[in-house]
Amino acid sequence: MEQNELKILLSGTYIKNPKQYNSLDELYHLESKNKKIKDMDKQLEYIEKNSIKLIDFFCQDYPEILRKRDYPPAVLYTLGDLKERELSIAVVGTRYPSGYGEKVVKYMIPYLTKAGFTIVSGLAKGIDTLAHKETIKNSGYTIAVLGCGIDVVYPPENKKLYSQMAEKGCIISEFPLGTKPLQYNFPIRNKTIASLSKGTLVVEADIKSGSLITARLTEELSKPVFAIPGDIFSKRSKGTNKLISEGAIATTDIDTILSYFYLELKKELQETKQENKPDISDKEKQILNAIEGDTQLDMLITKTSMDISELNDILFDLEIKGLIKRTPSSGYEKL
DSSP states (O other), X not given: OOHHHHHHHHTTOBOSOGGGOOSHHHHHHHHTTTOOOTTHHHHHHHHHHTTOEEEETTSTTSOHHHHTSSSOBSEEEEEEXXXXXXXXXXXXXXXXXXXXXXXXXXXXXXXXXXXXXXXXXXXXXXXXXXXXXXXXXXXOOEEEEOSSOTTOOSSGGGHHHHHHHHHHSEEEEOSOTTOOOOTTHHHHHHHHHHHHOSOEEEOSOOTTOHHHHHHHHHHHTTOOEEEOOOOTTOGGGHHHHHHHHTTOEEOSSHHHHHHHTHHHHHHHHHHHHHHOOOOOOHXXXXXXXXXXXXXXXXXXXXXXXXXXXXXXXXXXXXXHTTSEEEOTTSOEEEO
């Protein structure tokens, strides 16, 4: 039997004990040998025509971070270039964000992408869509995990974004072709979002939001949940405020996330520095020359005559390049 036929037959299967199987053929013969697909030829044709890749658990391209979870999906349908990076974070939230929620995403994403984070979300309306769009806008890498078949564009208004994701990011589904976006698929999808990420950022969410399911699954995987505090009178913030009261990390600025992942960022920066010596602009040199020991922000403003917005952006770039670091007194020092 052709490998892609095996993968189609095994799609929607979850592996209870991966160590007992040595290959896709063995998994099929022990778990799904009686499963039949009536339109196999049509599915194979669709997969080939649309450049869809089927990645099974035993394939080298299968994400290692997903391989380690309980009951991993046997097969992933992927569209685009699936990359596994050291740092990844899920960004999720309500389908109906306020202006505040949109502003938070537009503030967070540029810094996260610049720091090298992969942005993982679910291509849903609202915060998910905005997270993907802002990542692409800022030349970052983003992964969308679907709660339907990879041949189903949901919501339909995201057709253009779906195409952009296929070109500049990656779309993933663990469901067979033709699977509709039924309600019970989304908790399964949310578990994969949590599994593919090193942590989850919840921007805005109601008490019954699916984002809280993603947050709970993230906690069960012993990963951090970051939550944006919000207006106590806003329905959209009741879920995030509840997460914070239950132990999620209250996130009021980008430093909250960067500080948590400091060791991973430092490791990635060291590897980058070994490969390429970072280019330094004239303004970056000006700031580096102004830093003497533990230098506070107000002193840097005085020394460089830059406005605070420009100065903060350049300081962030220097942090990402591994040339300076924050001090306990909220100042900066050279590395």
